[in-house]
Amino acid sequence: MSVEYLTQFSTNCIEVMNKMTGLSCEWQEVVPCLPAITEGMTVVSLLGLTGSTRGRVVMEMDIRVARELAEMMNGESLKEMDPMIFYSLTELSNIFSGKAITQLNNRPERPGLRLTPPNVFVGEKIQIFAEKATLRTAQIRWNNSFLYIHLCIDERS
């Protein structure tokens, strides 16, 4: 899988977060830790990739970061486990993934990628990927906070 895909999703995530929250973020590719099992209370937003290439896009962060981001997106404080936290983050993942897919689809090769609507999961010890998953992971950082974007492409597609 091309690193270009990960770059496209990560740079769009940074641009969208900047527009929606004013945050200035940086990203870097990191080595995925497999099997991917979350520690502590974690928020995971999962979108399916369909079309010529099949796979998954996963955004992962801890609950403190989730609340911090959602409060910035809404411009107001939110209670712990307020449903708007999760609505906000699924929309964030939907927007940056949609923008990334749009840019990939407008390239000359026209891969015809599509996204499924996002689903959000909240809990502890969520297993996101199995031991043999093929994925690339980006860490998005700002101040003392970070989130992860995982891209998993079905190599048979």
Next chain:
Amino acid sequence: MNVRTEPYRILVVDDSPFIHKAVQKALVPEGYEICGTGRNGKEAIAAYGDLQPDLLIMDITMPVMDGITAARKITTEFPEAVIMLLSAMGDLEIRDQALESGVKSFATKPFTNQELVIEVQKLLRPIS
């Protein structure tokens, strides 16, 4: 000349309640009324018939029925319908499909309040 004094009524259909709230925050202070919300294309069709809004703002990627399919059905039954698709997806193929479905406008997410107001004002004349 007839001068409109009633607020324009806008139906918002998006699977994300975050977008319902964001659109409301942007448009209500400008004098628009959000007359209803829905979370998929089927709900858009039902609500459009019931509410007859001045403008339908609708997402594309939604569960149950996508926004382009819903727009096609609504414009077939209500050719005068004013529909704005508001989506993170905006590649050439999707834009072509959107225009063929009869929508009047295509805007992309994310949006600032001001950007959304400008897009809406292109479709609905300001209230005097």
